[in-house]
Amino acid sequence: MSDGRKRGRRQAEAERNDHALLRAAREVLAADGAHASVAAIAARAGVGIGSLYRRYRTKEELFQRLSELSLDQWNEAAEAGLAHEDPWAGLAGFVTACVEFGQGSLAPIAGTIDVTPEMWAKSARGDELLAAIVARARGAGVLRPEITPTDVSLLIEQLGSSPMLDQIRKQGREDLVEAAVAARRRLIAITLDGLRAVHRGPLPGPPPGEHLFTERWRRDSPA
Amino acid sequence: MSDGRKRGRRQAEAERNDHALLRAAREVLAADGAHASVAAIAARAGVGIGSLYRRYRTKEELFQRLSELSLDQWNEAAEAGLAHEDPWAGLAGFVTACVEFGQGSLAPIAGTIDVTPEMWAKSARGDELLAAIVARARGAGVLRPEITPTDVSLLIEQLGSSPMLDQIRKQGREDLVEAAVAARRRLIAITLDGLRAVHRGPLPGPPPGEHLFTERWRRDSPA
DNA sequence: CCAGTTGCGGAGCGAATCGCTCCGGTATAA
DNA sequence: TTATACCGGAGCGATTCGCTCCGCAACTGG
Structure with a gap:
């Protein structure tokens, strides 16, 4: 239950994906405006749509975090x-x-x-x-x-x-x-x-x- | 064939519609960005979609005129x-x-x-x-x-x-x-x-x- | 070397929206 | 009245949307 330093490699990848998603979201928002789609964000982050939705329950939740x-x-x-x-x-x-x-x-x-x-x-x-x-x-x-x-x-x-x-x-x-x-x-x-x-x-x-x-x-x- | 001053009432309405369309197009573009749809433009102009397409053959032609x-x-x-x-x-x-x-x-x-x-x-x-x-x-x-x-x-x-x-x-x-x-x-x-x-x-x-x-x-x- | 576990990518669903066509209706002209 | 011109908008096929779900690969503990 300790959430200290030691993490598995998979968790580390998940964390990198999270950062990539947030960065990609901002970029796609800048490029596409209100038009921005989750598919575009995931693609830009080099991540599957499934991974995006494992981290954020909805598109709105992603934008709120951003x-x-x-x-x-x-x-x-x-x-x-x-x-x-x-x-x-x-x-x-x-x-x-x-x-x-x-x-x-x-x-x-x-x-x-x-x-x-x-x-x-x-x-x-x-x-x-x-x-x-x-x-x-x-x-x-x-x-x-x-x-x-x-x-x-x-x-x-x-x-x-x-x-x-x-x-x-x-x-x-x-x-x-x-x-x-x-x-x-x-x-x-x-x-x-x-x-x-x-x-x-x-x-x-x-x-x-x-x-x-x-x-x-x-x-x-x-x- | 003279296109001088004298016009029917219908032509006058068509001309007003044209101006309304162009103004509406600019407003909708400002509001919706690249997202702007012909339906929204026509509605904003208070005009049917049919009238828009009688004046302009395509959306692109409207935007070029604008x-x-x-x-x-x-x-x-x-x-x-x-x-x-x-x-x-x-x-x-x-x-x-x-x-x-x-x-x-x-x-x-x-x-x-x-x-x-x-x-x-x-x-x-x-x-x-x-x-x-x-x-x-x-x-x-x-x-x-x-x-x-x-x-x-x-x-x-x-x-x-x-x-x-x-x-x-x-x-x-x-x-x-x-x-x-x-x-x-x-x-x-x-x-x-x-x-x-x-x-x-x-x-x-x-x-x-x-x-x-x-x-x-x-x-x-x-x- | 082998299950077991974990997180992954993306095919695909129903709904919504797109640009555009086409036609029935209405006001004007003859 | 009939003929004409122009109107609005229902609706088409195609596309795109947010999101679900599942088969697969990578890592782990024995």
């Missing part, structure tokens, strides 16, 4: 950002990290799966961390003052799904991926520069409400 | 931008216009339809206009000098598909749409500020090649 891991990544990046001594570098690093590890690829499943208590908890933690990062940068005078945490969330979501990159990958043009990643890195940098506190004109309209973020994770209403 | 119209919108916005007396306002207006009329919603069909000669021609014209806008802004010293036309194209594409807005619409939360549009307008403004010429650090990496744009419209290779 969402949790994504929230963990967000929170780790946020803690790293807060830990950075320079408030601006901390914010910029956090945003860049979230964008680059594909935070946005989960957007298409928002509203199609139930939100587990774990997801809510991790999400709440993420909100706190983000608020702290933004507050610190603003306090240091390096962030233009009208920027809110929700602005930053939306910005991460906006940059996090790259139609260009997703489509290039879908077409299997691996030769273009490197250039696309580099091009997006420029866009991130441009956008971050737009966030910095220098003499600027005002932004249009009032800051966005955070309901733009939270409301969308409700299940589809029967209309 | 692409042409989108390129027309791009070109008109570009000409308006060039005509603006202030180079910066011209560029900013062009980018904003392209983003807001949903240029990005066509991204999911890139590579799934054949590119017609008309599309190539309009696209080439658009490239010229964009290059002129960018060159003029740079010449006036209002655009940070390392920005290329491809940077601007990618930026428009990136901002043009809003996961947030698309999903809100898909969920039928019309009450949130206004706030979402306003929130995106802030992001556009932030990003445009990032493009302006003021004292800044350098952008990471070399400028992106334009093949990132053109290559993706090839048909899916049989792999």
Whole structure:
């Protein structure tokens, strides 16, 4: 009953398969959007469909697990950002990290799966961390003052799904991926520069409400 | 045989249906991505499937026509931008216009339809206009000098598909749409500020090649 | 060397959805 | 009224979906 270090070779393979499945799920979601099928995910992971369903009882359960891991990544990046001594570098690093590890690829499943208590908890933690990062940068005078945490969330979501990159990958043009990643890195940098506190004109309209973020994770209403 | 002003009521209805179909097609594409079905498009237009297929012989033909119209919108916005007396306002207006009329919603069909000669021609014209806008802004010293036309194209594409807005619409939360549009307008403004010429650090990496744009419209290779 | 056990891949099921055809019905024109 | 033009949508065959189930290979303890 000890679940300590010692594992059989079969268990080790199962564990590798699990990781491969989660990684594949994110990739296929990015490529196919809401369209993503379990068969495609299993194939991409180099694993049989049967193995997928031994690990997760349904497609929804797989996506819920994936969402949790994504929230963990967000929170780790946020803690790293807060830990950075320079408030601006901390914010910029956090945003860049979230964008680059594909935070946005989960957007298409928002509203199609139930939100587990774990997801809510991790999400709440993420909100706190983000608020702290933004507050610190603003306090240091390096962030233009009208920027809110929700602005930053939306910005991460906006940059996090790259139609260009997703489509290039879908077409299997691996030769273009490197250039696309580099091009997006420029866009991130441009956008971050737009966030910095220098003499600027005002932004249009009032800051966005955070309901733009939270409301969308409700299940589809029967209309 | 004269196709002058005088038309029957039935022809007028057919024409209205055509416009409704094109508008619906863009909306459904934004909401459902590559997934978009002709049934959904016809329903959204308030038109029978039969009417859609009387106007367009195939789904592909509808999408080709839609692409042409989108390129027309791009070109008109570009000409308006060039005509603006202030180079910066011209560029900013062009980018904003392209983003807001949903240029990005066509991204999911890139590579799934054949590119017609008309599309190539309009696209080439658009490239010229964009290059002129960018060159003029740079010449006036209002655009940070390392920005290329491809940077601007990618930026428009990136901002043009809003996961947030698309999903809100898909969920039928019309009450949130206004706030979402306003929130995106802030992001556009932030990003445009990032493009302006003021004292800044350098952008990471070399400028992106334009093949990132053109290559993706090839048909899916049989792999 | 041999059962016994464990996790594996994927054929295939019923249901849903796809692009598209075709026809009965209705408003307009003569 | 009859003839015509155009409409909506039922329904076709094909495809794809999430998921079940089972035969097989790989490892294990004796």
